[in-house]
Amino acid sequence: MDQEGSSQSPTGQGRSPSAPSNSTAPARSRWSPKPEQILILESIFNSGIVNPPKDETVRIRKMLEQFGAVGDTNVFYWFQNRRSRSRRRQRQLQTATAAAVTSRGAEDQQHMTTMSMHHPYSNNEINLGFGSCSNSSANFFFNDPSSQVSSFLLGHSSSSSNGGC
Amino acid sequence: MDQEGSSQSPTGQGRSPSAPSNSTAPARSRWSPKPEQILILESIFNSGIVNPPKDETVRIRKMLEQFGAVGDTNVFYWFQNRRSRSRRRQRQLQTATAAAVTSRGAEDQQHMTTMSMHHPYSNNEINLGFGSCSNSSANFFFNDPSSQVSSFLLGHSSSSSNGGC
């Protein structure tokens, strides 16, 4: 463990396409963030808060809890993984680009095709106006049940780095 | 969890099982290792290198690239999945065996899929003399175009544990 001690019972089960019929305790092990939670998390991340301090983490957790059970550790891990992944992505992209440039003069060796990725929830840099002052309603992204995500995003000014619109 | 890598264009169809004459081919989704690449990867894995460090991964990728487009990430994922699967397989086998032993006195229990798999390429532990010093030419396995696989396997001492025959 790193710096977090508050583990919470992961009542996490909500997700999964193969619906784990809640009868007879499927015993969901790891937390699966719901789409709304992901949206919030990504928004925060993209707003510039990539490494929230403990208090912020708690606040974020409370936000997320309205959309499903989640613990501080989950949030902490999420940011940690996100940061790591982001960085690696960048590096990889840079390396690939460099390699592409390097391979000049040679025959067509490998054309990097930007690796088409199709994931359930779009992954690449979601900006939902958390740090940026966008007035556009966020609901365009989700109109599924409980689209109160926007309420959070619009009505919450988290203590750190937010001049306010 | 990915490691560095340059993902590039998957050459569409990996191998044509029954319909080599594809009209609408692309379907660039995920990388499909070619037989030669699989051979190399398995050989390396069976030679004892189950978790190559980054530099080794790069080297391996360069090897594989001669047989088709591949990125470091692909190689890394391959080894990771291979390890994981190997381990899981072992565990399941162990568990099954233990269960069988435990159920003494009882009738034939419940053998879950007795693993009578008949696969195209025999799957269990291919050894092509990567770590072991086999003088037998490797081509017996593949005589398809560009059977330079053996060249690699015989003429490559990858910095790690190879006293030499």
Add this chain to the structure above:
DNA sequence: CTAATATGAATGAAGG
């Protein structure tokens, strides 16, 4: 065509 299987890829959780 649909079901089952194999396997590449993504990600939560930890360890160091």
Add this chain to the structure above:
DNA sequence: CCTTCATTCATATTAG
């Protein structure tokens, strides 16, 4: 921060 393990998701291929 980094790497690694376990679990899960998605798709390509093969069997029925």
